[in-house]
Amino acid sequence: MKIHEYQARQLFRKYEIPVPEDVLCYTVSEVEKAARDLNRMVVVKAQVLVGGRGKAGGVKLARNVDEAVSAAKQILGMDIKGFKVEKVLVADAVDITKEYYVGLINDRNTKTVTLMVSSEGGVEIEEVAKTNPEKIIKFHINPLTGLLDYQARDIALQLFSDIKVAQKAASIFKKLYKLYVETDATIAEINPLVLTPDNEVLAIDGKMNFDDNALFRQPEILAMREPDEDELVEIDAHNKGLSYIRLDGNIGCMVNGAGLAMATMDMIKLYGGEPANFLDIGGSSSPQKVIDAMNILLNDKHVKAVMINIFGGITRCDDVAKGLIKAMEVISTDIPIVVRLSGTNAAEGLELLKQTNLPTVSSMSEAAQKAIELSRL
């Protein structure tokens, strides 16, 4: 789950990470008031759940109220990588001596939370990793001890030679780690972390993502969720026990199992088609899940054909067939559907499907080829 910068800043403040003053605004007049109240140079920043807003013109410096108003007029309503800007953050533009990067991620290989810091702040860390990998300091945090004082200090001393400044940065590293662990984050970035002319260390921009699997114990984080249209469909599917992602193609697919679902998408592509979605109906599929899944697929106006690919393990093919039959009763559609059932109770399932006029095939590749063919009719 992603949150906006303004929400990350709220969390930073809660954990006593110093952040410059800011005001969230939905309208130009709110921006005008905010700029007037802050009464100094400000930055107007688009709040969208996508990276690269700076390059897209979604972040502007304003030396006075007029400039803030003009920036707000340009940014509000702007489209950034398909996301419409509905709100901006008006933030105190502090004086900056130097920019740094601080980030925490879950590292799969060491199975730790890993702290990454760099003296190359203000740019994307992936960029630094490509061009100046030696400028990134990585530290794998032992979960049993957490980030210890001396460790945070040692790392900070590699960025800041003044011990007082280093202690301030070390304290921020520790607070960010605490925030990260306590909120089940999967990314927490301060980029840039800045040093000011009067030797303060501040978080200027923040990015946080959270572990979907942990949201059950993070009510405060969950309350910050602001899903877009596609995500609403995905969340709705999730609540029905389905894992669904909308894609750009026109062949809808319904599969049991995430790996098989990906392989099915790949197969469609391999034979010259384009998958319209990823859809995993999960392990122990009830007929209802099949109905829900078919509803999602057939309501997607881009879908020209549907490929159903089931390998019965725990999932029984006859259950899937029953669900399909019921779905066909309640949904009227002229979108062609091709079904492949294999594994547990496949014979029974195929027998049941005879009462429908759904074409059946015996292998994944046949199913993909048939679905593509049907989509082109």
Add this chain to the structure above:
Amino acid sequence: MKIHEYQARQLFRKYEIPVPEDVLCYTVSEVEKAARDLNRMVVVKAQVLVGGRGKAGGVKLARNVDEAVSAAKQILGMDIKGFKVEKVLVADAVDITKEYYVGLINDRNTKTVTLMVSSEGGVEIEEVAKTNPEKIIKFHINPLTGLLDYQARDIALQLFSDIKVAQKAASIFKKLYKLYVETDATIAEINPLVLTPDNEVLAIDGKMNFDDNALFRQPEILAMREPDEDELVEIDAHNKGLSYIRLDGNIGCMVNGAGLAMATMDMIKLYGGEPANFLDIGGSSSPQKVIDAMNILLNDKHVKAVMINIFGGITRCDDVAKGLIKAMEVISTDIPIVVRLSGTNAAEGLELLKQTNLPTVSSMSEAAQKAIELSRL
């Protein structure tokens, strides 16, 4: 540092450990109002920082407001082991099916926080340890993992056969452990923890002590401190860098080092005297500390003679002598004082002391014998 039961109950509530309703009262009329508001059977409990108040008559059950008033009249102002009762807790007297004991302590041998539970609740755990040691279940908590769910549950299942009740108890064990660690406690007892007829598990009485060395990071706990007269003197001494405990005898003693101070007290006793105090002036003693220490000793009206026992290591004997000389200038007293200086710069110290008329001796035992002799003049 000790706190009252009512304060422990406040902390329990903060950590969501279920505790019956209660009201703290300083007067009989407050008790009357509290009993009326609670409007059911209550217990009136003396709030004193000493154990055994039940046996001393400091806890009374009251079936109605009149009984509560009469209990309050008896308990308020009562003396329990030298502590005057200045306030009582009026608490909801819940129905009890069975009483249990839950306690956490720091175990020196395993160097862990140790959970102790027993089906023998409502009596002192030391008593159970003597009479029914097999009734106490001990569990040493790994500080790296904390008390894990399955561990708490296993222990609870040894007290409660019903899994739902056991889960409630397990949850209390975990919360108590969290409270214990987060507040730097040295004892946290729920005694009794009770099972009610409707299968609720509640904390009826609580006791908590805290690590004096950790109070610097526990402002909330420190704010709960309610020292008595003796403790005020001890705290005042502590703030002056002295470690002081008032005792019952009449030979005041001033020593550098806790072990040597105890050995000095023992020596006084060995030769037939009674020490009036424990007083350690610490390692790097400045003359001011000696003056402060002498002030405390000579202001204690029980003191009939003073024994000064210094073995100079880091402490220099001439510094102590200088402090003594200064102290004698500002304090006028006719209490006899005997001085033993040994170790670093002892010769210089003894030379300095010649300008006073303080008798000096060369060994601890001589000093003790001399002090006792002087106390009897």
Add this chain to the structure above:
Amino acid sequence: MSILVNKNTKLVIQGITGRDGKFHTGKMKEYGTNIVAGVSPGKEGLILDGVPVFNSVAAAVKATGANTSIIFVPAPFAADAILEASEAGIELVVAISEGLPIQDMIRITPILKMNGTLLIGPNCPGLITPDEALVGILPANIFKKGNIGFISRSGTLTYEVVNLLTLNDFGQTTCVGIGGDPVAGLYFIDLLQRFEDDPETIAVVVIGEIGGDAEEQAAQFIADKMTKPVVAFIAGQTAPPGKRMGHAGAIISSGSGTAAEKIAAFNKAGVPVAKEPNEIPELLRQKLKK
């Protein structure tokens, strides 16, 4: 021979009284797995399907000598169940439970390491040594005893491919579903080493997917350490970046973890990568002919 589970496996089922636990206990027993105990707190003394139930794994281990556990408890309690098994001295823990928070996995990892516990999963279908022991939820009928080692990050895709292998007369020594979570127990390389050491295994099939770099590490390991042939397949070539494809671990972030990178790594290591599952038996045949 085989790896990890066999006739000597003494299995304890954690969460035996739950819906899934009960169902799969029956299936595993039917297959002949030596199930010695179940755990369900508060239900000690119960006998379920002939299996004695205990309050704790420690009690089960003490009474039955269980050395392997399988976990069906819901995700919020699964990490605790894994630790319970580990601290009770269980050597191999198979966590079927789906949806564990990543921080739970990170937190328990060093403790498992200290205790020397092996973990498969979480969010995995488990493993099977055909004709010896099924410790998981895999559909037993598609497996066949033989000489191929099999490791996969996914569930049904495993069944799809194993079915193809069996139909093509490639029986299996052991098949392991390692699960689709970003932080999991044993990874490809841990199992490749075991298959390399297993005298009966003559070749290994690896089914990877997008996300992370476990496949790249496997490729490096194969190039450096393995003498036995390996054939691979990677799911998710068409997956877009930033979207989680069902599995918490199947996500391409900032252009790393792509199928293309993984395929390139395998090719560099001399491991043929099938374009579609169908091709796997043929690739195996070619590799084994040489």
Add this chain to the structure above:
Amino acid sequence: MSILVNKNTKLVIQGITGRDGKFHTGKMKEYGTNIVAGVSPGKEGLILDGVPVFNSVAAAVKATGANTSIIFVPAPFAADAILEASEAGIELVVAISEGLPIQDMIRITPILKMNGTLLIGPNCPGLITPDEALVGILPANIFKKGNIGFISRSGTLTYEVVNLLTLNDFGQTTCVGIGGDPVAGLYFIDLLQRFEDDPETIAVVVIGEIGGDAEEQAAQFIADKMTKPVVAFIAGQTAPPGKRMGHAGAIISSGSGTAAEKIAAFNKAGVPVAKEPNEIPELLRQKLKK
């Protein structure tokens, strides 16, 4: 011979730029201790009293091969300093700092154990092997090389007794002040074992005090495992229960941890307990005559 510290000790001073650290660095150096480094974050590059200063223990160990550290940092930061030393590979850490929270000690204990780090203290005067190394704040002039091992929970009482020993011509192999905190590093039994194993030590003096049961354990250990004579003294016979006698660990709780119990335990183990410090040399003499 000796235990724990000797001519091979390479000492790093944590908190070398503080008042106490600076003062005692001078004293230890004067005594001939091999001080190789100091640590004071942000002061790397400084040379203090001829000792190079580093930002971290790890840096100091890397540059100088330090194997022992002594800690003078204030109590709130001392546990972190101990962990820093331990994780940097220091074998013996001597924590002089006074006033560490008990939970800090509990928290670091399993990590020190995992790393194999030995800890003396906190809240202790340190240790000395006369004529070889002083790692602590003990007044060097009262010690003398010889054959008596010495272990004490207190500071000045140590000096008092050691002075008596030296005056009576009982020199020492190593004298260790283990500190007065309830949860500390090495306890009596850990050191008794080392003195038992040290060929040069012919007898051991143990100075205990009220609180805990380290003395009872020591008595049991002496009865079970020791061949060398031991003489003891216990401070705090007149201390009242429930009152902390200076040291955080010197407290009698609920009637346990009393001097009487400890004296009884030593007597039962055949260890004579001096009534006053003065008696110790004579008790030693008698024990060694046998």
